[in-house]
Amino acid sequence: MVCSALRRVAHMHVYLVRKASSVSKGHHHHQALGSRPAASEFAARRAPGSVVELLGKSYPQDDYSNLSQKVLSRVGRNLHNQQHHPLWLIKERVKEHFYKQYVGRFGTPMFSVYDDLSPVVTTWQNFDSLLIPPDHPSRKKGDNYYLNGNHMLRAHTSAHQWDLLHAGLDAFLVVGDVYRRDQIDSQHYPVFHQLEGVRLFSKHELFAGIKDGESLQLFEQSSRSAYKQETHTMEATKLIEFDLKQTLIRLVTHIFGDGLDIRWVDCYFPFTHPSYEMEINFHGEWLEVLGCGVMEQQLVNSAGAQDRIGWAFGLGLERLAMILYDIPDIRLFWSEDERFLKQFRVSDINQKVKFQPLSKYPAVINDISFWLPSENYTENDFYDLVRTVGGDLVEKVDLIDKFEHPKGRFHQPSPRLSQPYK
Numbered sequence: 001m002v003c004s005a006l007r008r009v010a011h012m013h014v015y016l017v018r019k020a021s022s023v024s025k026g027h028h029h030h031q032a033l034g035s036r037p038a039a040s041e042f043a044a045r046r047a048p049g050s051v052v053e054l055l056g057k058s059y060p061q062d063d064y065s066n067l068s069q070k071v072l073s074r075v076g077r078n079l080h081n082q083q084h085h086p087l088w089l090i091k092e093r094v095k096e097h098f099y100k101q102y103v104g105r106f107g108t109p110m111f112s113v114y115d116d117l118s119p120v121v122t123t124w125q126n127f128d129s130l131l132i133p134p135d136h137p138s139r140k141k142g143d144n145y146y147l148n149g150n151h152m153l154r155a156h157t158s159a160h161q162w163d164l165l166h167a168g169l170d171a172f173l174v175v176g177d178v179y180r181r182d183q184i185d186s187q188h189y190p191v192f193h194q195l196e197g198v199r200l201f202s203k204h205e206l207f208a209g210i211k212d213g214e215s216l217q218l219f220e221q222s223s224r225s226a227y228k229q230e231t232h233t234m235e236a237t238k239l240i241e242f243d244l245k246q247t248l249i250r251l252v253t254h255i256f257g258d259g260l261d262i263r264w265v266d267c268y269f270p271f272t273h274p275s276y277e278m279e280i281n282f283h284g285e286w287l288e289v290l291g292c293g294v295m296e297q298q299l300v301n302s303a304g305a306q307d308r309i310g311w312a313f314g315l316g317l318e319r320l321a322m323i324l325y326d327i328p329d330i331r332l333f334w335s336e337d338e339r340f341l342k343q344f345r346v347s348d349i350n351q352k353v354k355f356q357p358l359s360k361y362p363a364v365i366n367d368i369s370f371w372l373p374s375e376n377y378t379e380n381d382f383y384d385l386v387r388t389v390g391g392d393l394v395e396k397v398d399l400i401d402k403f404e405h406p407k408g409r410f411h412q413p414s415p416r417l418s419q420p421y422k
Contacts, residue, residue: 153179165303
């Protein structure tokens with residue numbers, strides 16, 4: 001894997017990198033690597049008093065600012081809200097399921113849906129509100145897109161949990177684009193889309209229908225274990241866990257059909273405990289489709305819902321769509337090619353669709369080499385540069401060699417480049 005092979009280095013190295021141009025847009029490669037972009041198209045560099053304009057607001061830049069023009073161009077596209085886009089289809093199927101399955105006392109949907117919240121959040125919303133420690137590796141500048149030290153593009157839709165809970169909501173779905181600096185291959189892209197679900201229960205709601213339920217309690221003061229939080233009773237934890245898993249089993253069954261083989265894997269998230277990942281066996285392969293867990297009571301309490309206990313889950317829309325529609329490359333979701341888009345213009349959102357490849361042309365390989373700076377460099381800096389220059393035509397970046405002269409005298413290898421396919 002590229003992310004494990006490339007490491008931050010203290011000495012100057014030379015890397016040989018293989019790039020294969022994408023076949024996702026067929027043979028239309030005239031926009032490819034041959035034309036040199038203007039300097040303004042590279043990652044926004046800080047200058048005294050500089051600001052970045054985004055979604056009608058101005059954000060002063062500082063040493064944290066690391067947004068590239070490529071990523072900025074994706075903000076506001078909102079693929080999940082574009083009718084008949086495959087991500088819209090997945091979102092609408094999830095919404096339809098929750099609207100039909102969970103109805104309030106007056107016949108209205110129990111879950112409210114928020115799919116147009118701004119992707120610009122504070123670092124407090126993205127991290128602190130979710131109990132993510134100050135030294136947690138997920139905060140790294142190399143892994144996130146910062147407008148400045150106080151504002152960033154959300155790394156997950158969980159960034160909105162606290163605000164919605166604080167507003168008094170106890171059952172909601174949040175859908176939106178999220179941003180993470182990442183490697184380049186068919187499964188990773190710096191912008192993708194998540195759907196978040198949260199539900200809180202009062203004592204009456206959780207224990208309704210349970211024999212002698214009036215004698216049961218949500219809270220106690222005990223010790224934390226692998227099975228429960230220190231403030232939750234075992235009875236409450238088990239009922240929340242059961243409701244969460246049943247909710248998600250019904251959801252994936254609605255999406256993928258009956259007869260699914262499902263398993264749960266214990267995992268860790270700072271804002272839920274216990275936490276799980278759901279895996280499904282699809283076409284003979286185990287695939288992770290979502291993460292979930294019992295919400296940390298400290299988070300719930302801080303948002304003003306001290307008398308309730310809840311669960312949360314999050315899933316990637318691209319992940320589900322790639323599995324369900326057999327889409328091989330995550331960059332295809334950004335395609336404006338009619339050959340791609342028209343495949344998903346269906347009259348029924350539940351209609352089965354199988355993606356048909358757009359091109360039969362082979363990939364084109366380019367080998368390049370370059371010196372690395374001795375400090376303040378991460379592999380994601382290079383990935384952002386590649387995306388800025390080559391756009392989505394760059395299908396994959398692999399490390400194939402590196403060189404450091406044993407005596408510290410460095411020699412730059414001659415690059416071997418091939419022309420992009422016309």
